[in-house]
Amino acid sequence: MNILRRQVCSTLRRPIARQYVTARPFVPPSQLDQVDPFPPRRRGRGRRKNPDEEELDEEERNDEISGPKAKPESQSFYTGRAIYHDNLIQLQNAISRTRGTLKTLQLLPLPPFARESLIQMQTAWKTPDELAREFDTNMTTGRYRRVTALLNELHEYYRIAVTAKHPQLADMIDDILRLFTSGKKNQALAQGKRKKVQLDQYGRSYTVGKRKTSSARVWMIPVKTPLPSSSLSSTTLPVEDVLGLSETERLSIPVPTSTILINNLPIAEYFPQPADRERIVYPLKVAGVLGKYNIFTIARGGGTTGQSGAIAHGIAKGIFAHESDVGDVLRRAKLLRRDPRMVERKKTGLAKARKRYTWVKR
C-alpha cells in the first residue's frame, strides 16, 4: 500500500509540475518522432546561443527574413486581389494616356457626325470564367462590369485611331486589347446567327429539317450532267442538221432528273399519298431546281405529314446552302422556317385540346 501510494503521488505530482515548468503542447504518441527538438523561437530577446545550433540559427535567420515581414511583390497586395487591381490600374493608365494623345491629335472630343462615321467593329471580351482564371479571383458581375467598361472605352479610342488612320497608336491600343479578347471571338459574334452550311469534299450539303415530332436528315448532291457538247464537237454533222433544215428534229439534249430516296426507298414507295410527295418536291419547284440535285434522306419520328414536312424543310435549307441567291424566294414562300405548330395539349375540364364536353342545361 505504501508503495502504491508513493507511486500514485509521484505520478500525480509529475504532470502538474511538468505543466507549469515547460508549457509544451500535447503530442500524440504516434507523432512523437516528428517533433522538432529545436523549434524556432519567437522573435525578440532570450535566444539560446548554443554552438550546436549555429547552423540552425542561420537558417532561422533566413526564414525570418523571407517570412511575413518580407516586402510583397505587388503594390496592391493588401487588396487580396492583386492581379485584378493591377490590371484595372494599368487599363486606367492606358486610357488616360490614350486620351491625352488623342486630345493632342485633336481627335477628342469628337463631334457627333464624326462619331457616327467611325468604323464598326464588334468586340468579344473574355468571359467572366476566363478572366477569373487569369486574375485568380472570383469575377462577380460588378467586377466584370468594371473591367469591361474600361475595355469598351479603350476600344472606342481604338476605333477613333483606326478611322483617323494612326496605325502606331492603333497598334499600341490593340496590343492591350488583345490580351482581353476572347479566343472564341468568332463563336461569340456568330451567336444567334444561323451557321452557314458547308459543302463537303464531294459537294454534298447536309441539313436537318423538322416538323411536329419528325426530323429528317437530308443530303443533297448536284446531278452530274453528261456533256451535251459531244454532238457539237463531232465534225461529221450532216448539212441539214447544221442549218436546222432536217425534218426529224429530235432534240437529244440530256435532261437531268432528280432521284429522291427516303430511308433508302424511292419517294413513290415511301409516300403513297400524292399530297406528301408534292410537299417534298415543292421547295425544288419554288427554287426552280427540279432536276438539279439528287436527294438522300433519313426521316425519323412522327407520321407521314410530319416526315414529309420535315423533309421539305431540310430540302429547302439544302437548296439555300447550295445557292444563296434563292434564299429570298424560299423565305417568302415560308419554306426556310421551321413550322412551329405542334400538337396542342389536352386541358383539364375539356375532352380534347379545344373540344368541350356536351353542354347540359340542367
Next chain:
Amino acid sequence: MPATQLSHPLFESDNRHPISLPTFTPANITQDMIGQAVHFAELPNDPIKFYGTPKPLLLEYRLLSRRASVIRDVTVQTARLLDEAAQKSSKDTRIAITGSSGSGKSVLLLQAVRYCLENDWVVIYIPRAKSTVNSTTTHTYDLRTRTYLQPEYASQILRRILGVNSKLLSDINTKQSLSLERRQIPAGTSLSELATIGVKEQQLATVILDALMNELSAQKKYPVLLAIDDFQAIYKERTIYRDPHFAHIRPYHLSMPRLLLEFASGQRVFSQGAVLGAVTNTDPLFPISNELMWALGTERIHPTSPYDKMNKTLVEYTAGLKNLEVPAQFSLPEASAVFEVWMKDRAVSAPINDELFLSKYTESGGHPRSFVWKGLLATLDGEIPKYDPEVPWPQLREAVVV
C-alpha cells in the same frame, strides 16, 4: 344564247376529237421508236374487244380517246424474242413477265398480243386467269379424266378464239379424227368448224378445246401465242374451288388451269410459238407463290427458309420458266410521250409546262402508274391566281404571289 355561240373551251367537252397518234404496227417496233406513243387501231378481230383486258387497263382506255401505249425498250426486246420464237417450239420460249406493281407488265403483254396478231400468229389471250381458279365458273367432275371440267369457260374461250383467229383457223385442218359420245368429227375438218361445235354445245366444249390445242400444237403453218395475265393465280396451290370434302381443289385438277400449266411448263408444246405470262403483284387473294418465286428467282419481300413448304407438282409445272423483268421506271422520253398523250386528251387540269412534267416525274420517281394516276390525274395544282386590286372586298382578292 344559242349553244353554237358558246366558244369558251369549258363548253367544248362534247366535241372531243380522238388524238392523232401513229398506229401500233410490227414495223413500228424498232429501236428508234422507243419513247414514241402509239395506239391500238380498231380491227375486226380486235383481241381487246374479244378477249378483254385487265381491269386497270379497261378503266384507262375508257378515259382516253384512243387506246394508247408507249413503246419502251422492253417492248422492242419482247418483239425480238417473239420474232425468234416464231421459228422455234414453244418449249424454248416460256417467259414470265415480272416487275413491281404498276410498272407496265399487262401493257407489255397486250403489246405482245397485238404484235403477234399482226404478224399472223394464232393468238390465245387470257387477260384474267384468276377467273379460272376463283370459283366463278361451273366445274363438274369427270370420271374419265379424273379432273374437274369447266365447260362454260371452255365454251367462252372457244368463242373468243374463233372471233379473233377465224381466218387462220379456217386455214388449218384437223389431222386426227375426234370421236365424242354422240358424234364423230372426222379428220380434215377446219379448226374453225371444230371450235364452232364447241361453242354451240357446252358439254363438249372442254374436250373440243383440248382437241383444238392438240391440233394447234401439231400444226406448223402458223405460230401460236398463249398469253396469260394474272399468271401467278394458276400457281396457287389452293384454288377457291372446294371439293365435296371441303378441301381446296388444286389448280392442276381443274381443266382450264391444267391446260395453261401444261403449256407453261413445256409438257405440251406448240411446234412454233411461245407462252407469255404476266404476273400481278397486287392481288391479295392470289399472291405470287413460293414455287413461282423460286423458279423465277425474283426478289422476295419476306425472308425464306428451307422449311417453307412447296407443292412438288407445281414445282414441276414451273420448270423452264424464264423471267423477263420490266423496269420500274419510265425513262424521260417515255414519260414525256405518256405526258403528251394525256395532255392532248385534255385530262390534265394543271397548267401544262415542263415544270409540271418534271415535278410529277420527280414525285413519282418515273414509276408508270404513280406518274399517271397519282401525278398527272391527281394533282390539285392550278393556275396561279392573279391579283386583282379592283375587287371591292379585300378578303376576296387573291393573295399577292411574289
